[in-house]
Amino acid sequence: MFEIQNYGSFLAAIIVFQLIPGPGTLAIVNATARNGVGAGMAAVVGTLLGDLVYMVAALAGLAAVMHAHPALFQGLQWSGAAYLAWIGLQLLLRPAAGAPLATETRKRAGVYFRQAFAVSLTNPKVVLFFVAFFPLFLRADASSVTLGAMMLHVTLLSLLYQAALVLVGNAVARQLSALPFARRLATRLAGAALVGFGVKLALDNR
Template structure:
């Protein structure tokens, strides 16, 4: 086993997950609005999405699957539109102080389904598993063993990193800046979505 490659992979995974993006902000929003239970449901959803992307990457590596690049672009655009929708919901909740708005937003709180949809269409994750992930498949001499190790490592680091994100934002939720933090999460999601669409079309 090449420990230097494995450590580099672990660092890359942590940095990618912890870097502000749709998944991290979605988990943070869940933590701010619904506590760890909602955040955990979201993490489960994003983790399953990652496993689907890993499986797709493995099938491509082994020559069982050939996906045209324009299909990835379509998935990215649809994902960005969904991310923009979630961002608008969070912004609306942050700006509104009425019970009616709270009831509306509670229907779209982050959950397993939302976590999966954002994770499976997240441009950052698609790029990682399509181009970056295959570079570490030589961490062990056997390809199958390498894939198992890399996948299990991803699952553990994904849960650990996103849980830390939740606890960090949960501490912030007790401050007077709660609405501003929530508004920032929604606004950044909108920016990420718009940039994602722009990067695909231009």
């Protein structure tokens, strides 16, 4: 669909990555816990905007590589599959961490927007992720429409998940912070899923 290879795996991988707590997720949960839904949604917009900047940069570079060096693009696909599996192994092996959130005085939503935007832009793993992730679902002759469709999918699914996190997930997350077993289980399941994605996509791209 939309000339995206392995479309079902593409959607599933985006969802799995959204479920892995990262700096952006923590910024959103933190803003919501401290100053409510308005602050949380402002953090969502900041995170999405930062991700969009990296997506545009990653896809602009990938588009040039796809058309000029098809063999190099295939190498990127293999590297991306290996990177997905490596992230999964890291999640399987590392301890799950988390701490209760503190309270503070109210701030304007714009403060949390700027904080989340800065967190997203200063996380170098974001651009590395997009450079590794997108080639797994692209053909070397993919058009700019396909690239735009991929960006739109990532943005919309991220918006849906992060908005839900603000509206209902924050209360659950605060409860889970006191349940180390639940955090460990969620982390291990996400890690196993990513290793599986890496292996499957490497086989599909042979």
